[in-house]
Amino acid sequence: MAQIQGQTILRDPQLFYWILFPITIVMVLTGVLRHYATVLMQSAPQKQDIKAIRENRNLLHGVGLRQNLDQISLSSFVARKNYLVAAYQRGEFLKDQENKGKPPANPMTDPAGMDQMMNMLKGNMAMMVPQTLIMGWINAFFSGFVIMKLPFPLTIRFKSMLQTGVATRDMDVRWVSSLSWYFLNLFGLRSVFTFVLGDDNAANQMAAQMSGMNPAGGAGMFAPGQDPHKMFLAEAENLEVVGGQHEWVLDGVIERLLGVPAHN
Amino acid sequence: MTILSTLLSYLTANPSPLRLPQTSLHLSQQAPIFLASPESSKDTQETWLVYEQLLLSCLRTGDDTSARLCLQRLSDRFGADSPRISALAGLYDEATAQDRGELEKVCSRYEDMLKEDPTNMPIEKRHISLLTHLSRTEDAIKALTALLNHSPNDAESWSQLSALYFQQSLYAQSIFCLEEVLLILPNAYNIFARLGEVNYVASEKKMEGLVESMKHLARSVELCEWYLRGWYGLKLVTGKILEQKGSERAGVERRKVEGLNEMATKKLTEIVTKARRRDNGWEGFDEAEVEAARLLIDASDAKTVR
Numbered sequence: 001m002a003q004i005q006g007q008t009i010l011r012d013p014q015l016f017y018w019i020l021f022p023i024t025i026v027m028v029l030t031g032v033l034r035h036y037a038t039v040l041m042q043s044a045p046q047k048q049d050i051k052a053i054r055e056n057r058n059l060l061h062g063v064g065l066r067q068n069l070d071q072i073s074l075s076s077f078v079a080r081k082n083y084l085v086a087a088y089q090r091g092e093f094l095k096d097q098e099n100k101g102k103p104p105a106n107p108m109t110d111p112a113g114m115d116q117m118m119n120m121l122k123g124n125m126a127m128m129v130p131q132t133l134i135m136g137w138i139n140a141f142f143s144g145f146v147i148m149k150l151p152f153p154l155t156i157r158f159k160s161m162l163q164t165g166v167a168t169r170d171m172d173v174r175w176v177s178s179l180s181w182y183f184l185n186l187f188g189l190r191s192v193f194t195f196v197l198g199d200d201n202a203a204n205q206m207a208a209q210m211s212g213m214n215p216a217g218g219a220g221m222f223a224p225g226q227d228p229h230k231m232f233l234a235e236a237e238n239l240e241v242v243g244g245q246h247e248w249v250l251d252g253v254i255e256r257l258l259g260v261p262a263h264n
Numbered sequence: 265m266t267i268l269s270t271l272l273s274y275l276t277a278n279p280s281p282l283r284l285p286q287t288s289l290h291l292s293q294q295a296p297i298f299l300a301s302p303e304s305s306k307d308t309q310e311t312w313l314v315y316e317q318l319l320l321s322c323l324r325t326g327d328d329t330s331a332r333l334c335l336q337r338l339s340d341r342f343g344a345d346s347p348r349i350s351a352l353a354g355l356y357d358e359a360t361a362q363d364r365g366e367l368e369k370v371c372s373r374y375e376d377m378l379k380e381d382p383t384n385m386p387i388e389k390r391h392i393s394l395l396t397h398l399s400r401t402e403d404a405i406k407a408l409t410a411l412l413n414h415s416p417n418d419a420e421s422w423s424q425l426s427a428l429y430f431q432q433s434l435y436a437q438s439i440f441c442l443e444e445v446l447l448i449l450p451n452a453y454n455i456f457a458r459l460g461e462v463n464y465v466a467s468e469k470k471m472e473g474l475v476e477s478m479k480h481l482a483r484s485v486e487l488c489e490w491y492l493r494g495w496y497g498l499k500l501v502t503g504k505i506l507e508q509k510g511s512e513r514a515g516v517e518r519r520k521v522e523g524l525n526e527m528a529t530k531k532l533t534e535i536v537t538k539a540r541r542r543d544n545g546w547e548g549f550d551e552a553e554v555e556a557a558r559l560l561i562d563a564s565d566a567k568t569v570r
Contacts, residue, residue, distance in 0.1 A: 050382040054414035061416040064447050071446040250479040254516065257482050258523045 009146060009175065019147050019178050023138065027185040030130045031193050041122045046115055051095045055228055058093040062235045066242050070249050077246055081239050088236040091229050134182070139165075142178035150174045267294065268303040271314050281321055288321035295322050295330040304337070312338065319352060323359040331356060350377070351386030358394060367398060385415070392424070401428055419448040423455070426462075435466035456484035457494040464501055475514040477501050482524065485531075492535055492549055496557050499528035503564060529564065532557050 048056075062084050069077050091097055143165045154162070154173045163171065165179035176184075255261065271294055274281075281287040295318045298304055304311070315334050322331035335356050339349050354370060361367045374391040377384060388411055395404035408425045412418065426441035442459045445452060460480035467473020478501045484494035502525035505516075512518065538546040539554045 047383060050414055053383060057415045057417055064417055068447045068450040071450045072443045076440070076443050250483055253479055253482045253486060254520050254524060257486050258520060258527070260520075260523075 009149075011146065015145060015147055019142055019145060020181065023142065023178065023181055024185060026134065026137075027182070027189060028192060028196075030134060031189060032196065034126055034130055035193070035197050038123065038126050041126065042119070055093050055095045058087075059228075059231060059235060062088065062232075062239060066235075066239055069242060070247050073248055073250070074246050078243065081243055085236040085239055088232040091232065093232065094228055131186075138179060138182045142182075145178040146171075146175045147178050147181060148176050150176060266303055267298050267301050268306070268311065268314065270294070271298060271318075272310055275314065275317060281317060282324060285324075288324045291318060291321040292325040292327050292330065294318075295327060295334070299330060299333050307341070312341065316352065319356070323356060328360055331359075347384045347386045350384070351390050354387065354390045358390075358397075364398070367394065370394065371398065385411075389421070392421075396424075396428065401431060404428055405432075416444070417448055419445045419452075422448070423458075426458075430462060430465075435462055438462050439466070451487055453484040453487035453491055453494065456480050456487065457491060457497060460484065460494075460497050460501070464497065464504075469504060469508075471505070471508060471510055471514045474501055474505050474508075475516055478505065478516075478521070478524070485528075490531075490535065492532075492553050492557060495528045495531045495535070496553070496560060498524060499532060499560060499564070502528065529561060532561055536561065 065077070065080055065084065072080075087093065146163075146166060150162075152174070156173060158173050161183075162173060162176045162180045164177055164183065166175075166177040271291070274291070274294075278284075278287045281291050298314070298318065304315075315338050319331050319334035319338070322328070322334065335349075335352060338352065339346075342349050344350065344353065354374060357370045358367065361370060371391065371394050374387055374394065377387050378391060388407070392404050392407045392411065395401075395407060405425065405428050408421055408428070411421055412425065415421070422441045422444045426438045426445070429435075429438040429441060439459060439462055442455055442462065445455050446459075449455065457480070460477045463473055463477035463480060467477060478498065481494050481498040481501060485491055485498060488494065502521050505521050506518070506525060535546070535549065536554055536558045539549045540558075
């Protein structure tokens with residue numbers, strides 16, 4: 001209860017116009033710029049060749065059979081399973097059949113992998129460069145200012161969040177430093193970008209980081225460096241296992257429809 | 265309301281305008297208005313979707329000038345090389361072809377394009393449907409199996425292949441293809457009904473095939489309570505089973521078949537009366553199908569009276 005009447009700090013009201021607004025505007029503009037830079041730098045999605053597509057989709061075929069096996073009769077299932085398992089084990093659907101047993105190629109030498117990495121690098125660059133620049137700019141011009149006072153009280157924990165760059169121990173948490181305002185903008189402008197640029201924009205920091213971490217997201221079943229033959233063998237094994245649990249949906253359908261208990 | 269939003273709301277209300285002649289006619293009548301309006305130069309996703317739908321319905325109704333303009337603007341925007349646009353361009357050429365020779369020319373152009381880029385699925389599919397249209401069924405089947413070899417999870421192609429096999433009276437193959445569709449779309453009630461129909465045709469009135477067919481039809485109406493085709497098939501097939509003796513040998517008690525037959529009759533009667541009265545919410549049925557169902561009910565009534 002030490003600070004009942006609160007602190008008053010005499011500020012130049014111009015601070016408000018010359019720091020708060022510029023930082024906000026610059027942040028929004030960099031976000032928009034980043035969005036368009038990313039769009040410009042994106043290379044067209046690389047075309048898969050027919051063999052890669054074949055490999056991928058035939059593996060998915062097995063997965064589909066395994067998941068929906070109850071829809072078809074046991075004999076139909078077994079026929080399909082035997083065919084697929086044999087083909088998988090022969091490696092019939094592999095992209096390059098010659099190096100079936102060999103260890104996977106180094107992802108660095110794979111041109112498709114290279115392309116992906118290049119894209120990741122570009123994305124990271126688009127994120128890092130402006131961030132570094134603006135951070136330097138803010139630090140050079142605006143560090144050490146207190147620019148505004150929040151209209152509501154906060155607990156002491158928020159001190160490190162709101163008062164970065166102002167090393168004053170006793171100052172009330174409600175005061176916000178310019179550097180903190182930068183960080184708040186950095187993380188809090190997502191909805192503004194969504195409003196300005198539409199839903200799936202590349203302006204947002206967090207989203208960009210997220211996608212940077214998981215570049216493969218849905219691009220294909222095979223991440224570079226994985227041996228497709230091993231995946232086929234695993235799927236063949238799955239099919240063999242799941243065959244024991246076959247339960248045809250058409251068994252007892254008449255009883256279900258008539259609402260009478262099934263005969264057993 | 266502006267023309268673009270009118271068209272968009274119309275497309276939301278009728279997601280596949282090509283299914284009915286009225287809807288495509290309505291859409292193609294709007295096309296010149298839309299193409300002349302300043303809104304047609306907006307570069308949004310919706311605009312281009314509208315363009316595609318307009319192109320298709322204009323081709324259907326014979327408004328080739330509007331279709332040409334739609335296609336022109338689409339290929340200006342996305343490039344004539346894009347697979348989707350090239351398929352639309354091919355569709356335009358097919359629709360405006362005057363005789364069989366021109367169609368054959370389009371067909372051989374497709375083949376050249378596929379040789380150049382075998383991953384171009386839209387063109388591959390156009391090629392297949394053009395082959396079907398030219399009644400080169402065997403070539404179409406070959407092309408379809410080639411497509412399914414590299415993309416075995418394409419439900420559309422499987423069902424098309426099934427229809428082609430059915431045409432050739434290769435019922436076992438047709439059933440196999442339909443089962444593949446089920447593996448991709450496990451709740452497709454229409455495919456279950458279709459399986460029932462193919463099984464019925466394939467059974468040649470033998471008990472086992474009939475029972476198989478009955479089960480598939482029963483599954484389809486279990487999934488979709490008001491599926492007219494399913495109930496129709498169920499009534500027909502149960503009737504055929506009841507005409508013969510020995511459903512017990514195939515593992516179904518006669519009592520249950522009778523129950524199903526009664527149930528199907530009840531549902532069909534309800535659908536037919538309501539659809540013919542055009543009750544609220546019962547307008548979607550195909551008129552020919554309703555009429556067929558009515559005839560089926562009348563025929564069975566006459567038989568019981570006798």
